Amino acid sequence: MGPLGAPTMQTSDFSAPRETMSRTGRVMAKVLEAGVLVPISRTLEWAGGWPRLMGKMPKPADFGSYLPTSDDVIVCSYFKSGTTWVLQMAIQIAHRGDAEFDNIHFAIPWPDAPPAINHRIIPLNNPSPRQMSPTGLRVIKTHYPAGKVPQADAARYVAVVRDPKDVCISGYHFLSAMMGKPFPSLTTWVEIFLSPEFMQGCWATHLASYWSMRDKPNVLFLTYEEMKADTSRAIDLISRHMGVDLADEERQAVAERSSFAWMKQNTSSFNPGRVMPWGESELSLVRSGNVGSAKTALTPTQRERIDSHFMARLDELGCDFPYRERYS
Ligand code: A3P
Numbered sequence: 326m327g328p329l330g331a332p333t334m335q336t337s338d339f340s341a342p343r344e345t346m347s348r349t350g351r352v353m354a355k356v357l358e359a360g361v362l363v364p365i366s367r368t369l370e371w372a373g374g375w376p377r378l379m380g381k382m383p384k385p386a387d388f389g390s391y392l393p394t395s396d397d398v399i400v401c402s403y404f405k406s407g408t409t410w411v412l413q414m415a416i417q418i419a420h421r422g423d424a425e426f427d428n429i430h431f432a433i434p435w436p437d438a439p440p441a442i443n444h445r446i447i448p449l450n451n452p453s454p455r456q457m458s459p460t461g462l463r464v465i466k467t468h469y470p471a472g473k474v475p476q477a478d479a480a481r482y483v484a485v486v487r488d489p490k491d492v493c494i495s496g497y498h499f500l501s502a503m504m505g506k507p508f509p510s511l512t513t514w515v516e517i518f519l520s521p522e523f524m525q526g527c528w529a530t531h532l533a534s535y536w537s538m539r540d541k542p543n544v545l546f547l548t549y550e551e552m553k554a555d556t557s558r559a560i561d562l563i564s565r566h567m568g569v570d571l572a573d574e575e576r577q578a579v580a581e582r583s584s585f586a587w588m589k590q591n592t593s594s595f596n597p598g599r600v601m602p603w604g605e606s607e608l609s610l611v612r613s614g615n616v617g618s619a620k621t622a623l624t625p626t627q628r629e630r631i632d633s634h635f636m637a638r639l640d641e642l643g644c645d646f647p648y649r650e651r652y653s
Pocket of ligand 1: 410610614
């Protein structure tokens with residue numbers, strides 16, 4: 326039974342094959358990690374080659390010729406900016422607080438997913454999320470800047486932005502769990518994050534692309550920090566933007582299921598699974614959920630470096646987002 330006492334609502338007909346690894350495969354992967362990849366990584370770190378290597382990661386796919394429709398709610402956030410949180414709010418709103426899935430990626434397409442996990446994500450052309458949604462709305466995830474996301478007046482876009490210093494720390498924890506021991510030090514990670522070759526693209530370019538669209542009626546622009554300060558308001562803004570009028574108990578169910586405590590307890594429904602054969606299988610997209618973790622995790626010099634780097638990029642882009650006021 327769902328939280329509202331009715332049979333739970335499934336959200337799609339997609340499921341990914343269960344991935345298992347033999348004991349021998351796991352031992353071999355661990356040997357590869359410790360015996361080959363760690364020494365290569367340390368040498369690369371010494372030679373300053375990590376940023377270039379990260380820039381050479383396989384490129385994700387894109388939306389192809391897909392033209393979004395009035396049924397689509399596209400959550401557009403930079404990586405580690407609260408994407409999964411907003412996806413959960415949006416899918417619960419679409420299902421009136423009663424969306425059930427084994428994994429959120431079985432119900433929400435992500436056209437630009439990394440190639441290694443693409444097969445575990447529902448394709449964009451699977452019609453079941455729309456068909457199984459009581460509001461007829463389906464949610465789509467993307468980390469791409471606006472220029473790489475097809476724009477349609479009928480579709481709704483929710484843009485999410487977070488302090489890049491907290492993005493940097495969140496990304497460090499996530500990717501070091503994903504890549505295991507070969508992952509470089511935090512000092513090198515800061516260089517990777519600021520490098521023009523960074524595989525996720527530039528934080529400032531992403532922000533500027535959505536900031537310039539924030540007054541369009543089909544665009545809702547949110548920051549992680551505002552959502553943390555007033556989550557109820559964020560739920561109201563998103564449901565209004567999606568055109569879904571929630572009854573009180575439905576709204577409560579959306580709030581409960583998108584709370585940090587609930588998502589942490591149900592973390593396996595959000596986790597993307599093992600990416601590297603030697604890496605962790607319980608890669609969690611729900612970690613500490615705090616604003617300002619970079620204050621203790623980064624040195625004052627690293628924080629200033631990130632702030633001045635992105636303020637300069639925003640200036641070059643002619644973007645008037647109030648960075649100094651909000652994040653420095
Ligand atoms: P931290 O690593 O700082 O804890 P994304 O989904 O874009 O990868 O973002 C992940 C970040 O969102 C993580 O930040 C994660 O903890 C945070 N997050 C996930 N669910 C959340 C929730 N319900 N409330 C607040 N933060 C949440």
